[in-house]
């Protein structure tokens with residue numbers, strides 16, 4: 001039995017959802033009248049230009065429509081409607097790597113976004129429906145760029161700044177983006193680093209990109225291509241601060257965000273306007289319980305879904321103050337986040353388990369040196385958190401008075417789906433607890449579609465459409481259906497499958513056990529093993545490769561590659577070969593995909609039909625003994641060979 005911690009009663013008194021009774025009432029309301037539940041919230045929470053006529057249309061499932069007939073604009077939801085009451089309230093507090101702080105009020109945000117939107121329209125000819133790639137550091141202009149696209153109805157596709165030029169190029173081409181917004185670079189650990197050269201390398205002959213907008217952040221020298229590259233700092237000067245918000249249909253696309261799946265090609269996950277922004281706002285209010293005078297900080301990068309929903313769209317939709325941080329949380333030391341909490345009087349702090357593990361390791365006593373009394377809610381996201389890291393976070397950072405919300409969700413879900421509510425849910429270390437009200441999340445047995453028994457690992461599914469759900473994979477209807485609705489059938493109907501395994505405990509609480517597919521989770525970043533394999537195969541001497549995840553103390557999962565080389569004479573210089581392969585990975589994907597371990601093996605464990613038995617490779621990478629049946633392998637002796645190679649590497 002794991003420990004259980006009750007919500008802080010003082011906090012619960014004023015919480016938006018303050019008891020399990022309230023939680024159950026909301027959940028029951030959703031179960032009894034699903035459309036009524038969502039329709040009421042959509043009317044209450046959003047400002048409609050034209051009201052919707054239908055709550056949910058499932059007639060073409062799994063392609064669904066929410067709030068059909070309605071018109072609204074997401075940028076106006078995030079800015080304009082706050083101007084009457086929050087004009088001078090901080091919308092964004094930006095802290096640069098070197099400690100420079102900038103406060104952007106809602107009125108400033110309105111003006112900056114409108115100027116940006118006018119620039120995109122007037123100078124770049126961006127129109128409704130055009131795709132705009134944003135490849136930016138964590139600076140306020142990144143948020144302006146997102147909201148400027150939303151204001152004029154352009155679809156943004158943010159590519160994480162750590163991705164390489166090849167990865168950026170693939171994403172630009174798949175979305176057929178005609179504009180890229182970037183920066184010369186930014187600062188990391190007090191030193192300038194560059195992004196513009198990566199963009200230059202990604203735009204090659206035949207690229208759909210016609211114009212590049214460059215925010216000058218660090219003023220380092222960059223190459224300017226005449227007629228293609230323009231300085232934001234110059235063009236923005238004469239732009240008007242007035243820009244009409246484009247009325248968008250509820251189901252007009254808001255953004256694409258590429259994420260890894262089980263094939264080599266990343267998927268362009270599409271989110272649309274009304275349903276996404278509704279759930280972004282509701283989860284901010286419920287899960288982080290942000291109040292009018294609170295200051296909220298999420299440490300994610302805007303290149304990931306967490307940065308989209310919980311740095312920009314969710315906080316701004318509810319009129320909150322959101323902190324944006326350019327730097328590295330362990331620089332100049334592991335006290336950085338705690339000094340920021342103290343200085344900005346931060347009330348909600350949201351980060352990834354990897355960050356918690358690193359902060360714990362590098363600065364176990366650091367939280368005690370700062371005044372963290374402003375904190376009310378602590379959040380984690382992106383990967384399972386281990387109990388020791390959870391305990392340290394709870395006791396040392398939260399002084400055992402803040403709830404930890406272990407939020408389980410994905411790029412595709414748009415917002416949280418399973419999470420504690422800080423004023424209601426008794427929490428257990430490392431447990432995502434219960435589905436949020438309105439989310440019909442169930443753990444199902446894939447063979448029968450029945451709800452899994454307590455303690456049995458099943459598939460984490462969502463059995464009814466929800467407003468913030470993925471609307472499609474850009475340009476690939478079949479892939480959307482196959483990726484999410486192909487594996488589990490309940491009551492004769494295919495249901496959304498997350499790709500994760502999970503199990504119920506005796507209280508009905510949900511613990512996520514990890515991916516069931518060939519996706520690994522490195523420091524909370526999703527990585528398709530097939531993507532890494534495709535990069536490694538670009539090395540001319542690689543004949544075969546299989547990549548699996550392995551447990552990693554800090555990163556959660558590390559990347560383990562088994563490589564068969566073409567040359568018979570084995571590896572002339574292993575260190576050089578590893579370097580060469582990692583260089584290719586950095587070029588094709590980025591530093592985040594560099595392998596933690598590589599084994600140059602004489603062969604891979606394959607069945608007679610040629611299928612690689614990855615389970616064996618995973619077992620070996622974990623340092624465990626292979627106990628599964630290997631008699632069906634073409635060459636069972638390969639298992640003993642690999643075992644001794646792995647043991648030798650780890651001994």
Ligand code: PRX
Nearest residue numbers: 381382383384406407408409410411512526
């Ligand atoms: O495996 C789950 C894991 O992260 C995956 C989603 O990754 P991504 O789309 O990049 O979004 C990350 C931020 C939401 C999931 O399929 N995951 C996410 N949150 C948790 C988690 N695993 C365990 N516990 C969590 N709280």
